[in-house]
Amino acid sequence: MSLGPYFLRPVVRPLSRRALLAMTSGLAAALAPGRRAGAAGTLEIGFLYVGARDDYGYNQAHAEGAAAVKKMPGVKVLEEERIPETVDVVKSMDSMIELDDAALLFPTSFGYYNPFVLQEAKKYPKVQFRHCGGLWTEKDPKNAGSYFGYIDECQYLSGIVAGHMSKTKKLGFVAAKPIPQVLRNINAFTLGAQRVDPKITTTVIFTGDWSMPVKEAEATNALADQGIDVVTCHVDSPKVTIQTAEGRGLYTCGYHVNQAPLAPKGYLTGAEWNWATVYRNFVAEMQAGKPLPNFVRGGLREGIVKTSPYGAMVPAAARAEADAVKAKLIAGDFVIFKGPIADNTGKQVIAAGVDHGQTDLWLEKMDWLAAGVIGKT
Amino acid sequence: MADLGAAGVALALFGGAIRASTPFLFVSLGECLTELSGRINLGLEGTLVCGAMSAYGAALLSGSPWLGVLAAALVGALLGALHAGLCSLKRVNDIAVGIALMVLGTGLAFFFGKPLIQPRAPMLPALHVCPTCQFAPLRAALDINPLFLIGVALAFVLRWGLANTRPGLVLRTVGDSSEAARAMGYAPLWVRLWATMAGGALAGIGGAFLSLYYPGSWNEGLSSGQGLIAVALVIFARWRPLACLFASLLFGAAGALGPALQSIGVHQGTYLFNAAPYALTLAIMIASASRRGTRVSAPGELGAMH
Numbered sequence: 001m002s003l004g005p006y007f008l009r010p011v012v013r014p015l016s017r018r019a020l021l022a023m024t025s026g027l028a029a030a031l032a033p034g035r036r037a038g039a040a041g042t043l044e045i046g047f048l049y050v051g052a053r054d055d056y057g058y059n060q061a062h063a064e065g066a067a068a069v070k071k072m073p074g075v076k077v078l079e080e081e082r083i084p085e086t087v088d089v090v091k092s093m094d095s096m097i098e099l100d101d102a103a104l105l106f107p108t109s110f111g112y113y114n115p116f117v118l119q120e121a122k123k124y125p126k127v128q129f130r131h132c133g134g135l136w137t138e139k140d141p142k143n144a145g146s147y148f149g150y151i152d153e154c155q156y157l158s159g160i161v162a163g164h165m166s167k168t169k170k171l172g173f174v175a176a177k178p179i180p181q182v183l184r185n186i187n188a189f190t191l192g193a194q195r196v197d198p199k200i201t202t203t204v205i206f207t208g209d210w211s212m213p214v215k216e217a218e219a220t221n222a223l224a225d226q227g228i229d230v231v232t233c234h235v236d237s238p239k240v241t242i243q244t245a246e247g248r249g250l251y252t253c254g255y256h257v258n259q260a261p262l263a264p265k266g267y268l269t270g271a272e273w274n275w276a277t278v279y280r281n282f283v284a285e286m287q288a289g290k291p292l293p294n295f296v297r298g299g300l301r302e303g304i305v306k307t308s309p310y311g312a313m314v315p316a317a318a319r320a321e322a323d324a325v326k327a328k329l330i331a332g333d334f335v336i337f338k339g340p341i342a343d344n345t346g347k348q349v350i351a352a353g354v355d356h357g358q359t360d361l362w363l364e365k366m367d368w369l370a371a372g373v374i375g376k377t
Numbered sequence: 378m379a380d381l382g383a384a385g386v387a388l389a390l391f392g393g394a395i396r397a398s399t400p401f402l403f404v405s406l407g408e409c410l411t412e413l414s415g416r417i418n419l420g421l422e423g424t425l426v427c428g429a430m431s432a433y434g435a436a437l438l439s440g441s442p443w444l445g446v447l448a449a450a451l452v453g454a455l456l457g458a459l460h461a462g463l464c465s466l467k468r469v470n471d472i473a474v475g476i477a478l479m480v481l482g483t484g485l486a487f488f489f490g491k492p493l494i495q496p497r498a499p500m501l502p503a504l505h506v507c508p509t510c511q512f513a514p515l516r517a518a519l520d521i522n523p524l525f526l527i528g529v530a531l532a533f534v535l536r537w538g539l540a541n542t543r544p545g546l547v548l549r550t551v552g553d554s555s556e557a558a559r560a561m562g563y564a565p566l567w568v569r570l571w572a573t574m575a576g577g578a579l580a581g582i583g584g585a586f587l588s589l590y591y592p593g594s595w596n597e598g599l600s601s602g603q604g605l606i607a608v609a610l611v612i613f614a615r616w617r618p619l620a621c622l623f624a625s626l627l628f629g630a631a632g633a634l635g636p637a638l639q640s641i642g643v644h645q646g647t648y649l650f651n652a653a654p655y656a657l658t659l660a661i662m663i664a665s666a667s668r669r670g671t672r673v674s675a676p677g678e679l680g681a682m683h
Contacts, residue, residue: 051596051597051598052491052494052596052597054491054494054495055494055596056494056495082487082597172640203639203640203642204639205636205639205640206639206647206651207635207636207651208635208647208648208651208652211596211597211598212598212601213592213594213596213598213599213601214397214587214591214592214599214601214603214632215632215635215636215651216592217396217591217592217593218389218393218396218397218632218633218635218636218637219636219639219640221389221392221393221396221517221633221636222385222389222633222636222637222639222640223640224513224514224517225385225388225389225392225514225517225518225637225640226385226640226641228640237596239594239596240592240593240594243592243593243594244592244593248517261497262497374642375639375642375644376644376645376647
């Protein structure tokens with residue numbers, strides 16, 4: 001008998017929605033007699049992480065979201081860490097589905113989406129897959145989807161604070177790979193700083209992968225050697241970058257989660273995720289038998305991202321300017337990528353008078369670096 | 378602050394050689410000892426990672442980074458003893474045991490290291506060689522960790538000791554011909570046990586440097602193959618400690634090349650420069666393998682089946 005999980009996948013079988021509602025209202029035992037004791041009314045949800053889930057970074061942000069889901073009634077959360085962005089993730093998804101009857105999977109790393117998540121979604125049409133960071137389109141399976149946050153809003157605010165704090169007018173950015181999300185963060189950070197002083201530059205160093213501790217430390221040192229005085233990053237665990245920068249006496253802006261405890265002297269502010277909002281919504285909709293959205297995005301306004309509290313060294317002027325922009329972002333009347341914007345090869349990428357608001361999918365295909373960024377995609 | 382430009386790259390290479398070479402140095406000196414006794418311990422990557430984790434844990438619990446270094450050395454010696462013990466059994470292949478221990482070492486480290494990713498352990502101090510330097514990048518490049526100096530001194534001590542002392546001679550005899558050593562009244566298995574334990578202890582200390590100084594935190598991507606590269610270095614260095622030192626400095630500098638070039642705005646071949654240490658390993662292996670008489674200086678018993 002495998003009625004339990006069968007009924008639990010109402011999204012692709014609309015007819016069974018009623019059955020699901022019946023189950024959740026206490027008739028579960030009668031409808032789906034004990035396939036596995038106690039498993040019948042439980043929604044099994046799998047979280048897949050590319051690194052350790054307490055890494056002070058990307059994976060920790062997701063694990064905090066998973067922890068929020070664990071507190072919801074009627075769910076069982078499965079977690080697996082350190083899954084490479086290779087066929088390994090297929091094996092992990094297979095075993096969560098086949099062995100644990102997972103009905104909803106969150107493969108959280110960027111490289112999982114294409115081809116692995118898409119493949120699995122075709123193979124298991126009754127399981128729901130929601131991937132972090134991918135770009136779901138109408139051509140993709142309907143039981144797959146993607147979610148992401150407009151964290152560049154927070155990066156823009158970090159850039160404003162960095163612009164106020166920098167004396168050398170040179171900022172640094174330690175980045176893993178030149179993919180659209182990373183480039184969007186670099187550009188937003190730079191545009192935020194240039195709002196304070198248009199002459200400010202951001203030097204980018206790509207380390208080549210999401211977790212390269214020695215290379216990240218070398219990159220931070222190289223930036224410090226070039227006279228850069230504020231550093232931020234987009235790697236899986238900012239711990240090494242933030243600590244190394246603190247050791248060199250630089251200011252830092254955090255990423256993923258709050259790294260203030262790692263850098264009491266230099267931590268200005270930071271861009272953080274708040275995945276709990278997204279995950280709780282997905283799970284609640286699944287439990288209510290509603291179809292899950294395929295494409296979820298949101299920023300400060302939707303509570304998917306947030307900023308770290310300002311460090312004590314951040315002066316009132318910087319706070320006031322960042323807070324004012326933040327209020328506008330929350331109200332939804334501020335556009336970061338507002339023309340005219342030229343890229344760093346001199347080509348105009350956004351014409352004067354053209355606004356690319358946050359929901360514009362064009363931004364998710366970003367392949368350019370703004371003028372003032374020293375680096376190459 | 379002055380714009381350094383290209384001079385900054387040279388300085389970064391110099392600083393990188395000092396900052397990043399220490400793990401290579403300790404692992405390669407350790408492997409040098411082990412291989413001179415006639416055994417290959419490929420498990421030093423696992424020992425390095427396990428040492429890094431133990432050092433971080435011990436430093437965190439005791440509050441003293443130097444106790445962390447000691448713990449790493451002990452754990453390394455234990456793993457070395459395990460390797461030597463298994464290899465002393467008949468018809469056991471040292472390379473296969475090494476690979477098994479590499480997996481065991483990293484697995485143990487990841488398992489016990491879980492709760493250590495978040496907390497901050499006390500770090501090893503740096504010696505400020507030039508605290509009065511006006512020029513900040515130079516001042517930073519000259520912040521030297523005592524372990525680096527110990528490693529450099531050790532290379533010279535080993536160079537001298539292998540050539541001029543009785544234990545050095547015994548080690549080399551065992552490595553070249555266990556028959557001859559036995560005829561002289563030495564027990565090759567015991568000599569190899571000590572040599573492998575010493576090698577493991579040194580690799581463990583190399584790991585302590587990673588987690589307690591540079592980059593100075595414990596996480597699972599910490600080593601990214603540095604232990605394996607160091608084992609390859611020993612062949613490049615022809616089992617000579619001073620050449621190990623030179624090769625380690627070269628690899629430390631190679632790791633700094635990619636980030637340093639990007640920091641001055643050179644973006645061509647980013648991926649190639651980032652892969653410099655690995656490409657260099659490959660190039661060295663090809664160069665040293667294609668030369669005639671490669672194995673002339675290799676210990677005679679290396680790779681022999683017992």
